[in-house]
Amino acid sequence: MPDVQEVFGMATQKVRPDEGFVERQQGHQRRRARNRRFGTLALVAAIGVAAAVFVVRLAGEEDRSQPAVQPTPPPAVVAEGVDLLLDLDTGTMTPLPENIDGRQYAASPDGSRLAYVAPGEDGASQIFVADLDGSGARQVTYDPVGAGLPAWSPDGTMIAYAGSGSGIYRYLFVLDVATGVSTQIDDGTLDLRFLFGGGPQFTPDGSSLVYTGGGGPLPEVRTFPVAGGKSTLLVGFGWSQDLHDAGNVSLSPDGSLVTMMGSEIGGPGAIRFVANADGTELRQIDGGGSDPAGTWSPDGSRIVCSDYAGKDILVVDIATGDASVVAQGSGAIWLDDHTLLIDV
Numbered sequence: 001m002p003d004v005q006e007v008f009g010m011a012t013q014k015v016r017p018d019e020g021f022v023e024r025q026q027g028h029q030r031r032r033a034r035n036r037r038f039g040t041l042a043l044v045a046a047i048g049v050a051a052a053v054f055v056v057r058l059a060g061e062e063d064r065s066q067p068a069v070q071p072t073p074p075p076a077v078v079a080e081g082v083d084l085l086l087d088l089d090t091g092t093m094t095p096l097p098e099n100i101d102g103r104q105y106a107a108s109p110d111g112s113r114l115a116y117v118a119p120g121e122d123g124a125s126q127i128f129v130a131d132l133d134g135s136g137a138r139q140v141t142y143d144p145v146g147a148g149l150p151a152w153s154p155d156g157t158m159i160a161y162a163g164s165g166s167g168i169y170r171y172l173f174v175l176d177v178a179t180g181v182s183t184q185i186d187d188g189t190l191d192l193r194f195l196f197g198g199g200p201q202f203t204p205d206g207s208s209l210v211y212t213g214g215g216g217p218l219p220e221v222r223t224f225p226v227a228g229g230k231s232t233l234l235v236g237f238g239w240s241q242d243l244h245d246a247g248n249v250s251l252s253p254d255g256s257l258v259t260m261m262g263s264e265i266g267g268p269g270a271i272r273f274v275a276n277a278d279g280t281e282l283r284q285i286d287g288g289g290s291d292p293a294g295t296w297s298p299d300g301s302r303i304v305c306s307d308y309a310g311k312d313i314l315v316v317d318i319a320t321g322d323a324s325v326v327a328q329g330s331g332a333i334w335l336d337d338h339t340l341l342i343d344v
Helices: 004-013 021-038 047-059
Strands: 084-087 093-095 103-107 113-119 125-131 148-152 158-163 171-176 182-184 208-213 220-225 232-235 243-251 257-264 271-276 283-285 302-306 312-317 323-328 331-336 339-343
Touching (some): 103 148, 125 148, 208 243, 312 339
Antiparallel strands (some): 103 113, 220 232, 271 283, 312 323
16 A cells, blocks of 8 residues: 555545555555565554654654554554454454455444455445455445545444545545445545545434544545535534644544644643543543544443554553553454454
8 A cells, every 4th residue: 555655645635636646556456465475563553653743744743753552462462564354352363264364454334344445447446335254245436546445434334535526636435335336425525635644433413424634734534425515514623622633533433532742732642631521531542543434442431553663553441541452453443342354
């Protein structure tokens, strides 16, 4: 996949990817397969890490102080570059089926299906859907430039994603999973410069998408109705008297809490926070970037995120703030309250 600078440049400049973009994606897949043969650990930069990087740069701070992570047993080691399922109750790690070889995973609400990004029939990045056992794998987007950042609706009938349609910019789309029909829901007036700081996420009622954008020089998080209309500020400057900017925001399953990367006014940048959805009780917790749609456990008690280096996976208890290293990898999402999909 393109590196952080390249992807962020594509998002901020709103230009068509250069001619070598597809070849680099294909090269990534070949390297990943080769890494499996030679037993090399592949550490892939996650979207969530991109969020941490750009918020640090925008905030102009490099202080990454965090609460101490609780001592834990040695984390499970992800071997041979294979993405895995981790049972947090037993520690059992099970490799994904070989035909599911992707990135930017998103789990359906019942945890039985995955949406993910892989090279499509024309070589461009497209979204695929498969059952968790690898059966029924199929390409569901055919964007001429490429699609990515999938997120399931709460009822499992739709997938939101970022694509280009027939243009050169990035737009928000919603795919009807049953019919395979994709609908562009914005008219190109949304400011998606910071979209790669965190993909879209449906609100708990499924009526709107949450995305990282902003009309000013700093990232903020907004909502946009699936039926079309105007965007509304969710988290950003002025949302909390202490918060300077925000990105990589994820809503809890019931919509009462948010967690995000951001910086305090006059304070360090690239810190992870949790707060009530109205901006009250803002507090710092441990952790770095995450996949917004897969950040919260289904019961809303924990979040999963990477560390700042993108090497370890942390599970953070929201009530206590305690963080535990559970595996090595670049990112993770929840399948259910005790199972994680680890993306290496």
